Amino acid sequence: MQIETPPTEKRYEKPEGERRGLVIVNTGDGKGKSTAAFGLALRAHGRGKAVKIFQFMKVPTARFGEHRMFEQIGLPIEGLGDGFSWKSQDLEHSAQLARDGWEKARAAILSGEYFMVVLDEITYPLIYGWLPLEGVLQTLRERPKDVHVCLTGRRCPPEIIELADTVTEMQMVKHAFKAGIPAQRGIED
Secondary structure, three states: OOOOOOOOOOOOOOOOOOOOOOEEEEEEEOOOOHHHHHHHHHHOOOOOOOOEEEEEEOOOOOOOOOHHHHHOOOOOEEEEOOOOOOHOOOOHHHHHHHHHHHHHHHHHHHHHHHHEEEOOOOOOHHHHOOOOOOHHHHHHHHOOOOOOOEEOOOOOOOHHHHOOOOEEEOOOOHHHHHHOOOOOOOOOO
């Protein structure tokens, strides 16, 4: 490790543009995409802003750690799917759940009722062909001016990356699962 001298001057100028809703993407093969989105949701909720989280691959009855916490603090989170695709008994049913879920998410975005809408794991229904990309792009373009939308998932379509204001790619450097350590409650759920 190389020791650095802390900066003594601000390294950037304050932007002078207009504040507006952002499209934020967390993608890549590394861990932390949903966690980062949930952090944004908590930050906004903590400021008294209306937030809604949609999870495209989780079942509506999911009780992971984030569901339990969000329930306690009154932050709405809704599972729209039927779990991992490899566990699905009927992929057409999974696709229909994604389409139905998208209509709910789309309505929430366009309503202007929410400061932030999180579309957790939306890239999977897009890359599986369950949702039409153009409809998602159109909604992102037409959303009310002050609505922030955060999208998560691996292999985010380049068209969404192009439209987005902020894109972070999580890169896996090392993962415990690859070393044979199973997922652990409170870390992976």
